[in-house]
Amino acid sequence: MTPKLGTIGIWRWTGGLDAELAAEVERLGYGTIWIGGSPSGDLEIVDTLLDATDHITVATGIVNMWSDDAATVARSYHRITAKHPGRFLLGVGVGHPEATQQYRKPYETIVSYLDELDEAGVPVGDRALAALGPKVLELSAERTAAAHPYLTTPGHTRWAREILGDRVLLAPEQKVVLDTDPERARAAARPAVNNPYLKLRNYVNNLRRLGWADEEIADGGSDRLIDELAVHGDAEALAQGVRAHLDAGADHVCIQALPMDADPLPTYRAVAGALNLTG
Template identity: 45%
Template sequence: MSDATSRSISKAEIGRYGVWSVGLRNEDPARRGEIGEAAAELQELGYGTAWLGGSSAPVNALPLLETTDRLIVGTSIQSIWQHNAKASSAGYFEVDALHPGRFLLGLGMSHAKLAEQYNRPFTALVSYLYQLDGAGVPPERRVLAALGPKTLMLSTDRALGAIPYLTTVEHTAEAREMMGQEPLLAPELGVVLETDPARARALAREHLAMYLTLPNYTKNFRRIGFTDDDLRDGGSDRLIDALYAWGDDDRIRDMVNSFLAAGADHVALQVVHEGSPEDLPRAAWRKLAGILF
């Protein structure tokens, strides 16, 4: 194992702010140049990390790494059911050999509704991590999509840290207390660049609809204090306002930074907008950079 492969990626390199996007993992060869250009701009704007949304694989990071020299790129998340540990390990080493020290392997257990093999997911994740250990993939170069206490603690022992998806400031504070100060804590946060409350919440509810059908998320919402009433009809205003940053520049900045104040090291910002999730909302990323940097 090379020093480049074995070294950890520092919190400073990951940065305080990153971008989460399904569009960045697009596998269409015709869009490779567009994705590379977007990655170069993200680096220039000051974002520390680009997160490849959906069940992406290490190879999906290459178009972004090829056009940048500092940007960290991570999968968020690679499903342990869709990509086996052997293939995942091979992909990790291929990418790290080409771009040493700039790739994070983000892993998650996905959902029963989305994976036919889904069975005893926590046990499967632990086994997967042991297989990665055996292949030589270092724990400090992988992160886990953790929500519940067991997986959060696993992320402190068997990975660099946690990348919770679709969660709140309160959950972030609880996770930090549970994990301690050293592990990485990098929650995702949806951002709606809309000042009209009705319009902003409508866009957020449209985005949230699928997730409200997935018990892993609804169980977590209940665990952190939301009720069945909050989960009905697309989500209560209270739920929406806890999960999404929207409003004017000051309100969005305050919401994003409240995650950092609660203990997050990094916030992965997902722009929620009209149109396809495969779009690259570059104008919105520029606006967000202007708000935050």
């Protein structure tokens, strides 16, 4: 059975997660902690977060297929689920071509990796796949329990749901900035969006597919693009940004609080309150 994600989760880079933060996120009513930044295949951070909590799900968003082989990751999966059954979702993905000289035939690599996870006994219901384009979205529906798009918009969520139908959970990431001053909020968001994502062709191609012109993607992104990729404002504005994905067909939305080097808890608390997560 697929781990329960809840409706709202948080996405945070590996180095910004610890036991204390996990316990507070669970107390606030979030359903899942997504571990970003390509966590290592030993997945020791997953043990740390699950040991510190009672019921929240932990997911990887994502383990990079080029960095860790499927056999290593499968052993980590079995270790984790033996101790914490039903609370871990293994998210995997092929990353982006600029990250590795080995990046060749990415679709075939994904299929082969999923085949190896099958052989190692990692159930389809316990895994998710990073997915942006139509082929990989289709593959996520065929071979995993959840599609996990990153750096997307509600428009992408609507389009992805049309491709997926009701065959798989759709769990996009949404960046948020708790700040009502637009210029200050964009200054906090733009570095996290621009570097590296607006320089990576899979993300740029996805934005083009959604109708964004090259001049809006260039030079750190237009204000309009930044505002959609990183919703800003008060707690209710952030909640509306999350609801836009749910209204477009998402089953679950994980928020990434920006700026990355700031304490995320004020944002988590504000969004949890606006969405009544503990109610």
